[in-house]
Amino acid sequence: MALVAHIDSGKTTLTESILYKSSYLVASGSVDTGSTTTDFLPAERERGITIQSASIPVQWKPWLFNLIDTPGHADFGMEVESASRVVDGAVVLIDSVEGVEAQTKGVWRQLERYGVPTRMMFLNKLDRPGASFRSSLLSLLTHRFHPNPMALTLPIASFEPSNYAHAEPGIQGIVDLVKWEVWRWDKDDQGTRHPLPRELSKLQDSDIFPSGHPLVSHLPVARTQLLENLSMFSEELMDKLLTMDSESSSYLDLDASHILPHLRKCTLENKILPVVCGSAIRNIGTETLMNYVGELFASPLDVPRDDSKNAPLRMLAWKVGWDKRKGWMTYVRVYSGSLKKQSVILNSTRNQKEKVSKLLLLYASEAEEVDELPFGSVGVILGLKYTRTGDTLVSPGAPLSAQSTMMNIVPPPAVISSSIIPNSHSDLKPVQEALESLSRTDPSVRVDMQEGQILVHGLGALHLEIVEGRLRDEWQAQFEFGKRRVSYREGLGPLNVNDGAMDTVEIAGTSASVSFDIRTLDESEVGNPLWDGNIVLNKQGKPIDSPESNSTTPESCIAAGIFSALSNSPHTSLPMTRVHIQIKDFFKPSNLSILTGAAAMVLRKRLQNAESGPVMEPYFTFRVTVPEDALGQVVKDLTEHGAELQDLADSSASPEGGEFGGYPEEGNYIPPTWISPSAASTSLKGSKASPRLKRSIQAVAPLSQMLDYNSRLRALSGGHGQFEMTNAGFRVVSEARKTEILREIGRA
Numbered sequence: 150m151a152l153v154a155h156i157d158s159g160k161t162t163l164t165e166s167i168l169y170k171s172s173y174l175v176a177s178g179s180v181d182t183g184s185t186t187t188d189f190l191p192a193e194r195e196r197g198i199t200i201q202s203a204s205i206p207v208q209w210k211p212w213l214f215n216l217i218d219t220p221g222h223a224d225f226g227m228e229v230e231s232a233s234r235v236v237d238g239a240v241v242l243i244d245s246v247e248g249v250e251a252q253t254k255g256v257w258r259q260l261e262r263y264g265v266p267t268r269m270m271f272l273n274k275l276d277r278p279g280a281s282f283r284s285s286l287l288s289l290l291t292h293r294f295h296p297n298p299m300a301l302t303l304p305i306a307s308f309e310p311s312n313y314a315h316a317e318p319g320i321q322g323i324v325d326l327v328k329w330e331v332w333r334w335d336k337d338d339q340g341t342r343h344p345l346p347r348e349l350s351k352l353q354d355s356d357i358f359p360s361g362h363p364l365v366s367h368l369p370v371a372r373t374q375l376l377e378n379l380s381m382f383s384e385e386l387m388d389k390l391l392t393m394d395s396e397s398s399s400y401l402d403l404d405a406s407h408i409l410p411h412l413r414k415c416t417l418e419n420k421i422l423p424v425v426c427g428s429a430i431r432n433i434g435t436e437t438l439m440n441y442v443g444e445l446f447a448s449p450l451d452v453p454r455d456d457s458k459n460a461p462l463r464m465l466a467w468k469v470g471w472d473k474r475k476g477w478m479t480y481v482r483v484y485s486g487s488l489k490k491q492s493v494i495l496n497s498t499r500n501q502k503e504k505v506s507k508l509l510l511l512y513a514s515e516a517e518e519v520d521e522l523p524f525g526s527v528g529v530i531l532g533l534k535y536t537r538t539g540d541t542l543v544s545p546g547a548p549l550s551a552q553s554t555m556m557n558i559v560p561p562p563a564v565i566s567s568s569i570i571p572n573s574h575s576d577l578k579p580v581q582e583a584l585e586s587l588s589r590t591d592p593s594v595r596v597d598m599q600e601g602q603i604l605v606h607g608l609g610a611l612h613l614e615i616v617e618g619r620l621r622d623e624w625q626a627q628f629e630f631g632k633r634r635v636s637y638r639e640g641l642g643p644l645n646v647n648d649g650a651m652d653t654v655e656i657a658g659t660s661a662s663v664s665f666d667i668r669t670l671d672e673s674e675v676g677n678p679l680w681d682g683n684i685v686l687n688k689q690g691k692p693i694d695s696p697e698s699n700s701t702t703p704e705s706c707i708a709a710g711i712f713s714a715l716s717n718s719p720h721t722s723l724p725m726t727r728v729h730i731q732i733k734d735f736f737k738p739s740n741l742s743i744l745t746g747a748a749a750m751v752l753r754k755r756l757q758n759a760e761s762g763p764v765m766e767p768y769f770t771f772r773v774t775v776p777e778d779a780l781g782q783v784v785k786d787l788t789e790h791g792a793e794l795q796d797l798a799d800s801s802a803s804p805e806g807g808e809f810g811g812y813p814e815e816g817n818y819i820p821p822t823w824i825s826p827s828a829a830s831t832s833l834k835g836s837k838a839s840p841r842l843k844r845s846i847q848a849v850a851p852l853s854q855m856l857d858y859n860s861r862l863r864a865l866s867g868g869h870g871q872f873e874m875t876n877a878g879f880r881v882v883s884e885a886r887k888t889e890i891l892r893e894i895g896r897a
């Protein structure tokens with residue numbers, strides 16, 4: 150199970166709270182004092198952000214979870230990508246002051262891409278002034294997360310009725326609408342549980358809510374709506390409700406045991422999106438969340454796979470780490486069979502045998518050595534030398550059918566690069582080795598040589614900063630970092646040559662022949678705008694994912710040549726993207742290894758003969774929040790830097806459901822605004838222009854124009870502006886901009 154969300158939504162804080170509640174920690178740590186369990190890299194503790202995802206086994210009641218805390222910053226998106234590939238469930242956190250944010254959508258897309266079977270939303274930070282349960286729930290509809298978000302719990306802002314009238318912010322308790330109980334936190338972080346009466350009259354007289362408390366009359370309405378909405382997806386529940394009298398009982402006497410099986414089925418079938426709430430920092434709502442994760446999420450047994458405990462061993466390496474003392478650490482999820490220590494396994498992606506030395510279960514930075522990793526577990530293998538993220542591992546004797554590789558984990562595109570200059574000649578080799586090791590632990594870091602210079606490519610400016618720090622701290626490399634440069638791409642230009650002709654080249658006296666079909670990818674084949682790459686197919690039309698380090702078949706040798714030629718266009722030396730190539734035919738030479746060079750030469754010649762293609766540059770979506778009085782200046786600066794404005798909003802305005810493009814509110818229970826009274830107080834502010842009122846702007850801009858945006862925004866807003874950015878994909882540039890780019894890279 151993974152916790153995923155936009156940066157700063159509280160994932161690490163919630164992880165601490167879960168560990169604390171599951172008795173793993175004596176007292177929960179804090180990101181604000183740098184004492185958390187999962188953020189253990191020095192850079193994570195210094196900055197209070199998660200950079201690498203950490204996996205911890207957690208025993209919660211009868212359930213055993215592997216909890217993965219992932220980074221929220223888009224620059225570390227590779228970690229979410231890998232986690233999404235291996236989990237059966239994800240809890241998506243939302244900061245209830247902000248609602249759905251840019252990266253919430255980013256991680257949601259990643260969960261969808263890998264088909265994570267079960268998901269739940271946790272509306273966090275309800276203790277904060279300005280938090281709104283209603284607006285956050287509505288933002289799930291407006292942003293089209295799910296047509297049926299279903300609130301299973303509601304926040305109790307206060308047990309004192311008059312606080313609702315005076316718009317006192319906060320959260321003191323939670324109502325569980327399914328289990329029909331109230332959780333109450335007085336001062337400490339231990340909540341007490343109180344079952345609610347099953348009869349309306351008793352509910353009104355109960356001593357849980359003092360008389361006049363607005364929730365007393367609202368809760369039966371909320372439960373009735375929840376059950377009626379759920380019954381739309383379950384005939385059995387509907388039949389049951391029809392036999393009950395909703396007027397007199399409001400379905401209050403229906404026990405949770407009659408509701409949970411329907412909730413679980415609808416969650417597994419993705420018909421509803423369960424929503425719970427709380428405040429991670431105060432340990433409010435953690436237990437209810439974990440109970441629902443246990444009760445509703447898919448277990449490895451629910452997910453339809455033909456694998457099982459007794460099937461042959463099959464694992465996916467979802468992350469590779471490096472530790473000074475332990476060496477290479479390969480994080481795996483065991484999909485079938487079980488793995489014993491001191492055994493030999495086969496990396497079926499690379500066709501390479503590997504020796505397992507030790508097996509570990511990790512508790513963030515602490516490790517426990519075990520003899521076996523059973524089916525369903527997430528653990529670490531020590532001793533593997535060749536395995537990389539995304540590789541499939543099986544037992545060497547496994548039947549061929551079990552050796553097929555699983556869906557690969559594809560790193561998001563690199564958009565920024567920097568040159569690395571070793572301090573002296575003797576530092577060159579250690580720097581290269583450090584880079585090789587680092588890119589093995591983080592496949593979203595790519596390294597190449599261009600005109601004698603080492604270039605390191607990453608997902609954003611912060612990513613490169615972390616790379617720089619890790620090279621120095623973890624590998625003690627001695628180097629200087631050059632100027633950061635945006636990464637550009639070239640597409641395929643019109644082809645001039647006779648398509649598909651067999652080209653023969655001679656290398657070292659041996660001749661080899663290859664032919665390809667080449668074309669530009671269609672829009673429909675690109676699919677996700679963030680996708681960046683080429684499609685290479687073998688003769689039978691099967692995709693070849695990435696160049697293998699030690700190619701053994703003629704076609705993998707040819708593919709290695711294709712990838713090498715595409716990494717560097719003959720026109721601009723930029724990497725080529727969105728090219729579709731199929732190997733059409735080849736003549737196998739006596740020496741296989743020359744096929745790689747031959748394929749690269751043939752392809753390069755074809756590309757040279759083609760006209761030069763469109764140049765593309767990375768665009769980012771910027772969400773900028775500034776005081777009203779700085780708005781004009783900030784907008785002007787954005788437009789001057791080539792940004793396209795998408796949205797201007799009063800940042801305190803709550804998104805209304807049913808907005809253009811959103812899912813309709815009908816058929817959903819949407820609580821009233823007063824449920825979180827602090828939100829009511831915020832919306833009373835009105836929209837009169839005031840220098841304190843914050844406004845937010847959303848714009849899409851070329852990254853190249855925004856590298857110094859941090860300092861620019863500081864100057865424009867007197868230090869009161871904030872922004873966040875997410876990758877919006879590569880876009881084709883105008884002819885004028887192409888000339889500028891070619892000049893910048895020294896090709897004009």
Ligand SMILES: Nc1nc2c(ncn2[C@@H]2O[C@H](COP(=O)(O)OP(=O)(O)OP(=O)(O)O)[C@@H](O)[C@H]2O)c(=O)[nH]1
Nearest residue numbers: 156157158159160161162198199221274428429430
């Ligand atoms: N008021 C309030 N603050 C919270 C809550 N949960 C987390 N925070 C604070 O929000 C900030 C971010 O919390 P983190 O737990 O680091 O968030 P994160 O989502 O793990 O952040 P990244 O991993 O960097 O994406 C910290 O200052 C926390 O103390 C909450 O429930 N209420």
